[in-house]
Amino acid sequence: MLVHSVRFIRTMAKRQLLLLSSSRVHGCEYLEFAENDICELLQKSKVSKILFIPYALKDMDDYLRTVEKPFRKWGYKVESIHNSNPLEAVNSAEAIFVGGGNTFRLLKTLYDLNLIDPIKKRIEAGIPYIGSSAGTNVATIGINTTNDMPIVYPPSFKALNLVPFNINPHYIDAFPDSTHMGETREQRIEQYFEEEECYPVLGLREGSMLYVQGNTAVLKGISGAKLFKKNCEPEEFKVDSDLSCLLK
């Protein structure tokens, strides 16, 4: 386990990840709340063109139009993987943006097209990875804490493993006056910890994102996050909190 951790930390020393809870926040345009952090990351790596991975939604042409809008405004070209040879597109990508939608569909497509290892290799080489919602889920160790419906059956729930924990995007607290009897988000996450194989879960509230740079991680955005660990009380983190401990 220790050997694995040391190797993991070494191969991931150059990673640059911006993992958004969601692309939309109430009252803002698409990706608007994250503009500064996205642009800073892309500028730092001298990126001019972004490879967009739209597999989480069905209408990928329409999805591309949505995504192009903010990136164009900020001075970046966007090329979608569904208009290219997927493997070549990944291998030559300067930066990758993986959009939200259905996590099962996204992960299954990445497996079907044999893109898991090629994407990992690009991230290990240091190109920026920006993920939103489902695109954040697949960046983590597994999709076990997605909120999505299992509309298709992927060959595994294991994901890109760019970080050694899980994320729950769109994290939301229980409504105290709710009469709905379905499990709350927190109860669902607690069920995950009852299983033998489980990892910490970072509940990212809408408007929050995790910025991972090598072996440091900081919470960014306009809202906070809640960290869940097996047999521990959940812990609240505010914007700008250092979460590098999660990478160890």
Place this chain on the structure above:
Amino acid sequence: MLVHSVRFIRTMAKRQLLLLSSSRVHGCEYLEFAENDICELLQKSKVSKILFIPYALKDMDDYLRTVEKPFRKWGYKVESIHNSNPLEAVNSAEAIFVGGGNTFRLLKTLYDLNLIDPIKKRIEAGIPYIGSSAGTNVATIGINTTNDMPIVYPPSFKALNLVPFNINPHYIDAFPDSTHMGETREQRIEQYFEEEECYPVLGLREGSMLYVQGNTAVLKGISGAKLFKKNCEPEEFKVDSDLSCLLK
């Protein structure tokens, strides 16, 4: 397809299913809202003892205590499968109650213990099946429209296939004033219909249940349901609606 349907209808001619959206409804005790329908079904089949399947929750002893309470009050003994040889318990069951919890955990356990076919055979032979929430999900053709988190990886999303459609338990309408940007329940179900392999989805509101007797199906309980089909407008159904069309 037609041959399959005819065979399916014939083998399921004796099925008796009571598929509850949830076991708890705001303001009621556990299973209280369904007392009349549960007791009527069990009396009709001269059942004295129920086999409880608690695999959807971790603490099965505690779960058994919860479930025993109402059934004892109504005059029925409850035996839990986790205290018996599972296969023998299924093969000799007079009636089965499958409780809610995590659908992935429940389905995986049924596969791991090789109980899928034995349970189907008992239902084909005519013993009553009562399911709640996750227990309702696994009774259908597949678990693709569960609300639960994929905390464990089952060998398939295909389920008991006691009915040839899907159910979404705890169905809830979108809150018009919500600022949350995650998909609504309806949007999640619509994503399912974008996939090639998909079946109708009955959204059972909490407090509603589907009573299936051979080739007839009626909506029961204290609330309604919403039926979703590919390329169709969703359709509302009130309590007592005939939904036998779903079985064809």
